[in-house]
Amino acid sequence: MRKRKTISSPKDFTVAELPQTRKDQFFNIFKNQYMTLLKSGFILLLFFLPILVLDIFRNLFDAGFYSQFVDGALTENEYNFSIFVDFMIQSGAEFLLLPLLAVPLSGLNNVFKTMVEGDCVLFGPDFKEGVKGSYKITLVILLVFGIFFLLLRFLVNYFIGVYFIVIPVYSFFILFIIPLTIICLLFSTYYQGNYFNVLSNSTKLYSPYWWKYLLASVLLFGFVFGVNFGFDGNMLPYFKTILLGAVIIFVLPIGMLLLHSISISLFDKYINGEFYPDNQYKGLYNPKIQKKEKDIK
């Protein structure tokens, strides 16, 4: 039997090589636990599939309306109204699918929390634990987000081309609704609390660091929105779906990890230091802190 060559480091792995900052940790997870990220991507895809299928159907219906319009069977007004109704039906159906989306989000948030806190991940059990522990609050947050999303879709489609309405609506959504939803989801993963606490604490955390979250949100959703709008009505609707699938598998988990890394570093700075000192810098090896602790002892 041919002997497999063992790839190894020439020296022992030591404590000094453990991540010392949240940035180090982000790359450390990326380097060592990419399979967990990939698994997360596939789980997300599985639960996003109904939404992708809905999108395919809407594209097919829209194509049908378009050919009817070209053949003269529909007037321009009728055609626009059909497209609008079609779009709103899709949005409504997506809203109804939010309970399904709350499953991977609550489960994976717990998996990512475990990873960024430097604990060992047992994917299946940690996912289940996340679903068990924070499904309810995740669903409530998603439903609130869903209502805003429905409203956004209604306004931008109803006032299509009316830029002084569409641009502020989009801006409000991108600047406030998306980042706040993300922080609420992350906050509820790390801390216990009622809905009001989660919302007020998330808002407090968002106001001084909105740009960090905005950047991460744009990175996270930019791809999804970009693919969605950039390839909408493309001659190859399946191409858009495949691209969206690839983004969900490969980009979304990295975005989630990035958001968790940003959040935990802010939690360390503003919450854990004062209220949860045991959790501060959890999962990091910091020689200065270790030395301080040693000196105190």
Added chain:
Amino acid sequence: MPNVTFKNVTIFYGKRRNRQDVVEDLNVSFKSGKTNVLLGASGSGKTTILKSLVEMVDYDGDIFFDDVDIKNIVINKRNISYSSQNINLYPHMTIFENIAFPLKIRKYPRDEILKRTRAMAEKLGIAVCLNQRGRYLSIGQQQRAMIARELVYDPKILLMDEPFSSLDPTLRKEMCKLVKSLQKELGVTVIYVTHSYDEAINLADELFILEEGKVVASGTPKKLIADNNEYLEMMYKSEYISAGEIHEKEKDD
């Protein structure tokens, strides 16, 4: 921990006309809770004997765990762990996932998996590497992770097939010490295959010397040395005296 007894066992490769007996009429008993070492030159049948315990080769005769014929125990219920020469950690998994793997497939609860894996990693001095992949660890640390994976689910028998043959002498000595201390602590029955005299003498509670598929000498290393056992001497010579020197000595005789 069970005694492992071979009664009139002939182990062979191939079927019918192509059959080739590698170990013939083996009658031997490996003591439970001890380190049993099979010492012999290449091709003497050491590895084949280990393989017979995990159904990797065919055999005639009977092998017993205490009084139970192993043919009556389904292979995954035998609670045997097998460690080979190659380091075969799963490259896409972290060290934690590697060690936890046997527990995961046995459907242990989450907390139990975490507890056992961490405890085993602490014991083997690799707790710091748990979230790393094998490729970023040294060979010695990878070997430790392998041993941790073999022992984490409390196997009754640990089969080790020249596990440290690719290591340098210093590291090999260190790993042998580790195996010895773990064996004592956990009380597991170890059947260890080696061609190294040094390893055998240092590790063995019971030593079995093999030649051409037959056990030609057995006993504690102390007893075999005291008896000036000729086979043990031969193994010593083959390791410490170069081929040229032996040749010269034979000429003189």
